[in-house]
Amino acid sequence: MAQLAVANSFMPQYAGLDPKVRKGVEAAFAKFAEHTHAGLHLEKLNSAKDPRIRTIRIDQSWRGVVLAPERGDVYCLLSVLKHDEAIAFAKSRKFTVNQAIGVLEVRDQQALDEISPALEKAAETSEERLFEHLFDKDLVKLGVDRELVPLVRLITTEAHLQALEKYLPEPQYIALLALAQGMTVDQAWAEVAKCLASEQPPPMVDPDDIVTAMRRTPEQVVFVNGPEELREILAHPFDTWRIFLHPIQRKVALRASYSGPAQVSGGAGTGKTVTALHRARHLAAADEGTRILLTTYTKNLAEALGKQLALLIEDEGIRGRIEVNNIDSVAYGIVGEHHKPGIAGPDVIDPLWEEASEGLPYSSTFLRREWEHVVLAQDLVSEEEYLACSRTGRGVPLGRAQRSVVWKAIATVVEGLREAGRSTFPQMANEAAELVGKPRYDHVIIDEAQDIHPTQWRLLRRLVASGPDDLFIVGDPHQRIYDSHVSLGALGINVRGRSAKLKLNYRTTQEILSWSVPLLGIVPAQGLDDSADTLDGYRSPIHGRRPVVRVYEDLDAELDGLVEQVRRWLDDGVEPSSIGVAARYNYVVKKAVDRLKDAGIKAYQVNSKSPGIKVGTMHRMKGLEFRCVAVVGVDENSVPSSSAVTAEEEDPKAHAQDLQKERCLLFVACTRARDHLYVSYAQEPSSFLPA
Numbered sequence: 107m108a109q110l111a112v113a114n115s116f117m118p119q120y121a122g123l124d125p126k127v128r129k130g131v132e133a134a135f136a137k138f139a140e141h142t143h144a145g146l147h148l149e150k151l152n153s154a155k156d157p158r159i160r161t162i163r164i165d166q167s168w169r170g171v172v173l174a175p176e177r178g179d180v181y182c183l184l185s186v187l188k189h190d191e192a193i194a195f196a197k198s199r200k201f202t203v204n205q206a207i208g209v210l211e212v213r214d215q216q217a218l219d220e221i222s223p224a225l226e227k228a229a230e231t232s233e234e235r236l237f238e239h240l241f242d243k244d245l246v247k248l249g250v251d252r253e254l255v256p257l258v259r260l261i262t263t264e265a266h267l268q269a270l271e272k273y274l275p276e277p278q279y280i281a282l283l284a285l286a287q288g289m290t291v292d293q294a295w296a297e298v299a300k301c302l303a304s305e306q307p308p309p310m311v312d313p314d315d316i317v318t319a320m321r322r323t324p325e326q327v328v329f330v331n332g333p334e335e336l337r338e339i340l341a342h343p344f345d346t347w348r349i350f351l352h353p354i355q356r357k358v359a360l361r362a363s364y365s366g367p368a369q370v371s372g373g374a375g376t377g378k379t380v381t382a383l384h385r386a387r388h389l390a391a392a393d394e395g396t397r398i399l400l401t402t403y404t405k406n407l408a409e410a411l412g413k414q415l416a417l418l419i420e421d422e423g424i425r426g427r428i429e430v431n432n433i434d435s436v437a438y439g440i441v442g443e444h445h446k447p448g449i450a451g452p453d454v455i456d457p458l459w460e461e462a463s464e465g466l467p468y469s470s471t472f473l474r475r476e477w478e479h480v481v482l483a484q485d486l487v488s489e490e491e492y493l494a495c496s497r498t499g500r501g502v503p504l505g506r507a508q509r510s511v512v513w514k515a516i517a518t519v520v521e522g523l524r525e526a527g528r529s530t531f532p533q534m535a536n537e538a539a540e541l542v543g544k545p546r547y548d549h550v551i552i553d554e555a556q557d558i559h560p561t562q563w564r565l566l567r568r569l570v571a572s573g574p575d576d577l578f579i580v581g582d583p584h585q586r587i588y589d590s591h592v593s594l595g596a597l598g599i600n601v602r603g604r605s606a607k608l609k610l611n612y613r614t615t616q617e618i619l620s621w622s623v624p625l626l627g628i629v630p631a632q633g634l635d636d637s638a639d640t641l642d643g644y645r646s647p648i649h650g651r652r653p654v655v656r657v658y659e660d661l662d663a664e665l666d667g668l669v670e671q672v673r674r675w676l677d678d679g680v681e682p683s684s685i686g687v688a689a690r691y692n693y694v695v696k697k698a699v700d701r702l703k704d705a706g707i708k709a710y711q712v713n714s715k716s717p718g719i720k721v722g723t724m725h726r727m728k729g730l731e732f733r734c735v736a737v738v739g740v741d742e743n744s745v746p747s748s749s750a751v752t753a754e755e756e757d758p759k760a761h762a763q764d765l766q767k768e769r770c771l772l773f774v775a776c777t778r779a780r781d782h783l784y785v786s787y788a789q790e791p792s793s794f795l796p797a
Contacts, residue, residue: 372608501759
C-alpha cells in the first residue's frame with residue numbers, strides 16, 4: 107500500500123504557488139492518500155543522476171518532482187516547478203543516506219560534475235591540497251559520501267570549498283569546513299553531530315534504505331496518513347513551515363538541558379523564533395509544574411508569538427504552562443501590584459528634556475540618551491556614582507565638572523516625572539526589578555533580545571533563579587532597530603560555551619538576501635556577548651526573482667507605481683493578506699493606504715484586523731512575514747531619517763550607531779519578503795541603496 111511523504115522544504119514553496127496550481131497539486135496527490143496511484147503517470151527520466159527520481163504532471167505547465175525509493179513503497183513529494191525547471195531539478199539531484207548520522211541528504215550532482223574539471227585544473231598547478239593530511243577513512247567517518255571523496259581531494263583552497271557549499275549536503279559541508287578551518291577529526295565530528303535528530307547516531311546505517319533515513323529525520327519529511335491529513339497539511343502550508351525545525355535548530359531547541367543561560371543568534375529568517383517556541387514547548391512538556399515566560403520587546407511581537415505557539419502546541423495543559431507577554435507588560439504588572447503605574451508619553455517627557463537642556467551645551471537628545479544608556483542602564487542613584495561610572499558606548503567625553511552639570515539636568519527631569527506621577531518604561535523596569543522579591547518563573551525565553559534595554563535585562567535576570575535552563579536568549583544584532591546596546595556579561599549573564607548561530611534563511615530567497623545584506627554596510631554588528639557578529643555563511647536554499655527597484659518624479663507618481671505593482675501581484679493570484687507595504691514615516695503609510703483604497707484595493711494599516719493588504723512603518727513590520735513586500739519612500743531625505751540620527755559634531759559614536767540602526771531598519775523591512783521585493787523612491791535614492 108503506497109504512502110505519501112512531503113518534504114518540509116516544499117511547504118514555503120507550495121504557499122507561494124498560484125491558487126490554481128495548488129488545486130492541481132492537491133488533486134494529483136490526493137490519489138496517493140486514497141491509496142490509488144494508477145492514474146498518476148509517474149514518469150522516469152532518462153539520464154537522471156538519481157534513478158529513483160520521478161515527475162508527475164500537475165497541469166500543462168507545472169510538474170511535481172517525486173522521490174520513489176526502490177523499497178518501502180513511499181513516495182516523497184519534493185518540489186513543484188514549471189515544466190523545464192522541474193525536469194532540470196529532477197535530473198540534477200542525487201539522494202543518499204549519510205553514513206555517519208543516517209539522515210537523508212540531497213546534492214546537486216550535475217553541478218558538482220560540471221565543477222570537477224575546473225578543480226582538477228587548479229589542483230594540477232597547486233603544490234598543496236586542502237585535505238591532503240587526512241585519510242579517506244577520516245572523511246567517510248565524518249559522513250562525506252565515498253563517491254565525493256575524489257572530488258574533495260581536488261580542493262586546494264578554502265575559497266574553492268566555499269564555492270561548493272550550495273551544491274553539497276549541509277552535514278558534509280559542515281564537516282569539510284570544520285576540517286579546513288583547522289579542527290581535528292574529533293572536533294569536526296562535534297560540529298557534524300549538531301545535525302543529528304537524536305542524541306546519538308544510529309548504530310547501523312543502511313546506505314540503500316532511503317525510507318528509514320526519511321523517518322529518522324521527521325523535521326525534513328512529513329509522512330501523510332490518509333486524505334484528511336493531506337488536506338490539513340496542504341490547507342495550512344505556511345503554518346506548517348513556520349513551526350518546522352531544521353536539524354540544527356532541532357538540536358538547539360530540544361537539547362535535554364543547558365547548564366546555564368543559552369543564546370541563539372542568526373540572520374533574518376533563520377528560524378530563531380521557531381527555535382524559541384520549540385524550546386518553550388520542550389521545557390513545558392518535561393515538567394507539569396514548570397512556569398515559563400516567553401517574552402519579547404513589543405506587544406505586537408508578543409501577540410505573534412502567542413499565535414505561533416497555538417499552532418505548535420495543541421495540548422492546552424502544556425500551553426497553559428507558558429506565559430506569553432512583552433517585557434513592558436510584565437514590568438507594568440509587577441509594579442501594578444504595589445501602585446498604578448503612570449507612563450510618561452511624549453507630551454510629558456519631551457518638554458521636560460527641552461527645558462533641562464536650555465542654556466547648556468548639550469541637546470535634549472544627548473541628555474536623554476545619557477540618562478537611558480548610562481544612568482538607568484547602570485542603575486545609578488547618586489551623583490557620586492555617576493561621577494565615577496564608566497560611560498562605555500558614549501562618544502563625547504565628559505570631565506567631572508561636565509558630568510556634574512549633566513547630572514543636575516537629568517535630576518530636574520526625574521523630579522519633573524515624579525511630580526507628574528509618571529515614569530518611562532526603562533524606569534518602570536528598574537522599579538519592577540526591585541519589587542520582584544523571589545523568582546517568579548522556572549525558565550525565561552527571550553525573543554528579539556537585541557532590542558531589550560539593560561533595565562529590562564536586569565528585571566529578566568531577577569525573574570528566574572540562576573541555574574540550568576534559566577535563560578534562553580534569541581536575537582540578531584543585525585536587526586537592532588532600537589537604541590539598546592548591552593553586554594550580557596556585564597549584566598552577569600554568561601552564555602560562553604552555550605551559544606549557537608543559525609545561518610540558513612528559510613523565509614527569503616537568496617536573490618532577496620544577496621540584495622538586502624549590503625544594506626547593512628560593512629561595519630560588524632556588536633553581539634550580545636561582547637564579540638563582533640557577522641553574517642558570514644548566511645544564505646538561503648530558496649531561489650526566485652531578483653528585487654525590483656523603481657525611481658519616480660515625486661511621491662504621487664511613486665504611489666501610482668505602488669498601485670500598479672500591487673495590481674500585478676493580485677492579478678498573478680497573490681492573496682491580499684500575503685502582500686505587505688512598508689514606509690519609513692507614518693504619513694506615507696496613510697497616503698499609501700488611501701491611494702490603494704482609491705484604486706479599489708482593500709488596504710489597511712498593520713494594526714487592523716480587517717482582511718486585506720497590510721501597510722505599516724518599517725518599525726511595525728518587525729516580526730511580520732509576507733509573500734510580496736513593497737518598500738516605498740526609500741529616498742535620500744527619508745532613509746536615513748534625519749530626526750533619528752544624532753548630529754556627528756554632537757556625538758560621533760551616537761551618530762554612527764544611529765546610522766547603523768537606520769540601515770538595520772531598512773534591512774528588516776526588505777527581509778519581510780519571502781518571494782518578491784519591490785523598492786521605490788522619488789528623485790534621489792537613499793545612500794543605503796546599492797548603486
